[in-house]
Every structure is written in C-alpha cells, then in structure tokens.
Amino acid sequence: MSDEERWDGVRWRRQQADETWDFLCADPLGQLMAVLEQIGRAVGRDLVVVRQWTYSFRAGGP
Structure with a gap:
C-alpha cells in the first residue's frame, strides 16, 4: 500500500x-x-485531516 x-x-x-x-x-x-514530520504530512493532505489533528492535539490527545 502506498503512502x-x-x-x-x-x-x-x-x-x-x-x-x-x-x-x-x-x-x-x-x-x-x-x-512535526507526521504533522507536516497530515497538513499536506487536506483541510479535514488538518482539522482532525488540530482538534485532537488541542483537546489533549486523540
């Protein structure tokens, strides 16, 4: 499976x-x-992924 x-x-x-x-x-x-590298990959995907990760990390973890 590709990245x-x-x-x-x-x-x-x-x-x-x-x-x-x-x-x-x-x-x-x-x-x-x-x-930071993983977050950069998430940011490179789309706005939905960025929002999911941002929300999770701001909330104190996924």
Missing part, C-alpha cells in the same frame, strides 16, 4: 494521530522532530 493510499484511509489516519500523540507524550523533546 498516498494509507493517508486516504480514515482508520489509518486516526491510528497515526494516536501514535504520534503517544510518541510526543512519552518523550516530548526526543520525538519532537518526528512528530
């Missing part, structure tokens, strides 16, 4: 948001660059 196909899947995007949040909580400074 494009994965990002099209709602379930996969949700799992990525959960995993990204867990990495950030476990080691905020050590995982910051990896988390």
